[in-house]
Amino acid sequence: MALHEYKCPCCGGAIAFDSTLQKMKCPYCDTEFEMESLRGYDADLKQEGSDNLDWHTDAGSQWTEHEENALRSYICNSCGGEIICDENTAATSCPFCDNPVVMMHQLKGSLKPDYVIPFKLDKKAAVEGLKKHLTGKFLLPKIFKDENHLDEVKGVYVPFWLFDADADADLRYRATRVRTWSDSNYNYTETSHFSIYRAGGIAYDHVPVDGSTRMPDDLMESVEPFNFGEAVDFQTAYLAGYLADKYDVDADQSVARANERVKESTVDAFRETIKGYATVTPEATNVRLHNGKTKYALYPVWLLNTTYKDEKYTFAMNGQTGKFVGNLPTDWGKFWRFGALFTVIASALIYGGMWLWQLL
């Protein structure tokens, strides 16, 4: 199988995409290359890549059929070491010589993404992001910062399906208006009920849905939004130096989640056009989508894994905007201590207020 490594035309070293320069840069001789100029170079290399590397991944017979199907093995062009990875890995680095490699085979044919948003933030920014994420969290155990150790930091191009759609909506809401008055003996509350009808259209661009089962859906939705304005046409060269997955959930399966989000937003958007009522609840919501278009894109995400008290914590940072997310453990001792303190303060204030009310 074909394995791709970008060789520096100057010195022959393996080159990678530099997120700060937004260019390819050779770590050995510091030569920089424009992405455009690599397009041609890329094409040449592809032709060269059709070498007859005919070798067998199933030489050992002890693999089960499932494992055999899921594993891929490659020979590193630089050192000759064997790289084993799973079927969805599209870019990684060689475990022996650490050179960035791209599995050309995985990206061929229908798998080729339409767009890629290149990494703008580097590994240092991701580690810095974690540090910032851990500050200002009152209930985070103090020793978490000292005792958790960073197991792994990796930049991953995550496959996303992007959905464009025009939505037509027919929506019915039930609303109420409340009026109160009183005479000498009674307080009156008058509730008027209304049926509200709204119809119209609204359009959505590039609603992303995570196309990889290896990435938790909630984690990927939490690092949103990505700015699609900075997306560029896909080139494999962008992948050099990062990990990349290809999708394993296809567009048809992903569209359900996009529909759900589009519908929620449509109902909300029309809800905001209803003004002057005390309560508004959706009763019947009919949202039809048309002109649906699907795009396949790779979005940059930094993933950080840490361990604390034998439990794994996963954090993610948007490789474009720097938005950092990840759930953290709670210091329950501190929670109850301060809970008790606030209980005493609030109770004393309330009891004092009761006395004051009694005295006045």
Added chain:
Amino acid sequence: MKTTKRVCSLLFVIALMLTVVIIPASAAPTSDGRIIVDNADMFTDAQEAELESLAKELGEKQNCDIIVYTTTSLDGYSAQTYADYCHISGYNDNSVLLLICDNGEPGNRDYHISTHGDCINKLNDSELEDLKDDILPYLKSGDYYGASKEFINKSVEYMNPHLKWYMLPLAILIGFAIAMLIMSAIRKKLKTVEMQHGAREYVRAGSMNVTAARDTFLFTTVTKTAKPKNNSGSSTHSTGGSSFGGSGGKF
């Protein structure tokens, strides 16, 4: 931890000071009339003396007379009228009176609490009800001395600003609820991973258009609730030209 304890104890001291400060100190002379009138001979002489000194001491602090009047017959009057007449003659203008009438028919015996002057305002209807609840068990068991002593003590307690016993646990409960709300709000900062709601960021700018909008009125419902009654003072009535408050019943 240390600072937490210190703050806790400070708060308790503040709460204690609040309760101490509210007892007003005022002393004024009362009239010379007998304030324990035991026509039905319910008390021993010693009990009578004890009740009298207690009523006198507490009554001076409140600038009012606290009177206990016992009888065996209402002479055809209602308990309310009889009680009101009892403390017209020769007492301080501000007075509260307990009438106990033991006619020897359990279940048909009368008692009545009557207030006059400032005491009408100092004991409101709900406080009178509480006072009745306090003394009724003594009356039912025939312990008239106990009932009178309870009446003297509790009427003074209710005339001072006071809170019902359940107000403290209630305050703590509400305080706990507020504290938990604050703590969960702080804890929420630790959770940053969740599925997103909607796709608001991806709406094409200016693409929304409303083609139809109808607001149709359906119907109206009206509910009415009784206004809460005024809390200051008790309801009054007039006996013999002057105004009285109070409440009573049978035992």
